[in-house]
Amino acid sequence: MNYVTEKSDFIFIFPIGAAGYSLLEVLWRGYTHWTMALVGGLCLCILYSVFGKYKKAGIIKKCLLCAALICAVEFISGCIINLVFKLNVWDYSHLPFNILGQICLPYYLLWLLLCLPLYSLCMLLSKWIRRL
Numbered sequence: 001m002n003y004v005t006e007k008s009d010f011i012f013i014f015p016i017g018a019a020g021y022s023l024l025e026v027l028w029r030g031y032t033h034w035t036m037a038l039v040g041g042l043c044l045c046i047l048y049s050v051f052g053k054y055k056k057a058g059i060i061k062k063c064l065l066c067a068a069l070i071c072a073v074e075f076i077s078g079c080i081i082n083l084v085f086k087l088n089v090w091d092y093s094h095l096p097f098n099i100l101g102q103i104c105l106p107y108y109l110l111w112l113l114l115c116l117p118l119y120s121l122c123m124l125l126s127k128w129i130r131r132l
Helices: 007-029 034-053 059-084 105-131
Strands: none
Touching: 007 034, 007 105, 034 059, 034 105, 059 105
16 A cells, blocks of 8 residues: 655654654663754654655565664664763673664664554554545
């Protein structure tokens, strides 16, 4: 199923991503940081765009790309939040295949799995937004 992506969609998508990412953090780690809401909002906007733009790509390709993009956002934001500003929001240096302690292979794989339900969520959100 395909959907249309418009810039005005992000008024709705960003806060949903911010709240969802923060909720995942609280469920997974027991706490979150306000910067994770910004990261989450940005990530869902990117996923929403990718899922809408690459309509002919298979779901697996979309999920591989989206998991990589989430990791890219996490890496860049981690370098700024954790390494530059020293807020120490997360540190994956103890996990295998990590890069500067900001991203790692186990979390890439977790994001890859989470991209499947996020694809469905984005499709539902697009339908909902089109009805507004």
